[in-house]
Amino acid sequence: MKKINSLQLTSMVIMVIISATFGKGFYTLVKSSGVDAWIGVIISAVIGFLLIFLFLYIFNYEPDLSLPEKNKKLFGKTFGTIINYLIAIIIFITSVSLFYDLIGFISSQFLSETPILFIGLMFVFVIIYINVKGIEVISRTAFILLIISLISFLIGGIGLLNNFELLNIKPFLEFGIQPPIKGSIYILMLNIMPTILFLIVPKNTLVDNKKTNTYLTFGYIISMILIFLTVILIIGNLGIDLTKIYLYPEYIALKRINIFNFLDRIENIIVIQWIFCLIINISLSVYFMTNTIKKNNNKLIVYIITLLILLASNVVFKNTTLYNAYVYNIAIYFKYALLFIIILISIKIKIDRMKKSKEN
Numbered sequence: 001m002k003k004i005n006s007l008q009l010t011s012m013v014i015m016v017i018i019s020a021t022f023g024k025g026f027y028t029l030v031k032s033s034g035v036d037a038w039i040g041v042i043i044s045a046v047i048g049f050l051l052i053f054l055f056l057y058i059f060n061y062e063p064d065l066s067l068p069e070k071n072k073k074l075f076g077k078t079f080g081t082i083i084n085y086l087i088a089i090i091i092f093i094t095s096v097s098l099f100y101d102l103i104g105f106i107s108s109q110f111l112s113e114t115p116i117l118f119i120g121l122m123f124v125f126v127i128i129y130i131n132v133k134g135i136e137v138i139s140r141t142a143f144i145l146l147i148i149s150l151i152s153f154l155i156g157g158i159g160l161l162n163n164f165e166l167l168n169i170k171p172f173l174e175f176g177i178q179p180p181i182k183g184s185i186y187i188l189m190l191n192i193m194p195t196i197l198f199l200i201v202p203k204n205t206l207v208d209n210k211k212t213n214t215y216l217t218f219g220y221i222i223s224m225i226l227i228f229l230t231v232i233l234i235i236g237n238l239g240i241d242l243t244k245i246y247l248y249p250e251y252i253a254l255k256r257i258n259i260f261n262f263l264d265r266i267e268n269i270i271v272i273q274w275i276f277c278l279i280i281n282i283s284l285s286v287y288f289m290t291n292t293i294k295k296n297n298n299k300l301i302v303y304i305i306t307l308l309i310l311l312a313s314n315v316v317f318k319n320t321t322l323y324n325a326y327v328y329n330i331a332i333y334f335k336y337a338l339l340f341i342i343i344l345i346s347i348k349i350k351i352d353r354m355k356k357s358k359e360n
Contacts, residue, residue, distance in 0.1 A: 035174070038232040
């Protein structure tokens with residue numbers, strides 16, 4: 001595996017977390033928490049530190065090994081392989097969902113007359129190309145795109161301040177604490193897959209691995225701040241009623257931006273940040289699945305997995321109604337399954353370390 005640094009790894013984590021929350025993730029958060037969605041983000045951010053601790057605990061165990069290799073060492077070849085393939089299947093299903101969200105957004109907002117399959121092919125070529133080049137190219141691409149995305153986010157945030165109404169985020173806790181808690185659990189579950197993906201990178205392959213824990217924690221904080229600001233700015237601009245109506249309220253809110261009274265219609269530029277994030281998310285997911293199936297990067301496996309994601313996104317989700325039903329009713333259970341697996345791995349690491357300490 002080629003060397004990357006902690007900053008590049010953190011860039012991937014930030015972009016994957018953002019991509020998982022925006023789009024249908026944001027819409028579902030608002031649907032469950034209402035006007036208190038921003039409170040749900042705060043609760044989720046605090047509880048999420050426990051999740052980050054679990055992942056760093058696994059990440060620091062056997063730093064020369066990737067997650068699939070750690071699982072085989074912890075549970076044995078047979079059971080470890082079963083766990084690895086369960087994780088890969090869940091990641092594949094989530095990738096199919098995200099890919100459909102990506103091409104669905106492009107189709108509905110920009111290319112309504114273009115076949116969805118053709119739109120998907122454009123992104124498939126990009127994902128295959130950077131995966132064939134390996135994790136170094138994925139991480140460098142993520143770092144560059146993160147800078148562009150942060151600049152776009154800054155421009156969008158400044159533009160949305162002009163129409164921000166404090167009354168739109170009131171009243172606080174009108175229906176009690178239960179809705180924001182429900183939303184916080186949803187956000188917490190969304191962040192499980194992004195954080196599990198970086199475990200495919202062995203810690204010792206990072207050129208500055210002593211800084212990794214700090215960088216990843218800092219990256220998590222930045223991600224949650226961006227999500228919090230997005231939620232509060234959009235609700236503050238559109239109001240909760242309009243926010244619940246639109247499938248992509250982020251994009252609708254950006255249409256209201258008018259900078260210096262002459263620079264408008266820039267939402268199509270700003271929204272590219274979310275597209276960038278989704279590309280990195282799916283690319284890293286393909287890399288994870290490829291290296292779960294075979295340790296050395298195999299071009300054929302990359303082609304097969306990426307094309308399967310494209311085909312499945314068109315076959316499984318034949319329309320938006322089916323996709324929405326999956327997002328609102330089914331997707332959360334795959335996140336619960338991942339959480340269970342992560343807790344299981346953490347417990348097994350703890351048991352093995354206790355046995356070694358007694359032997360010594």
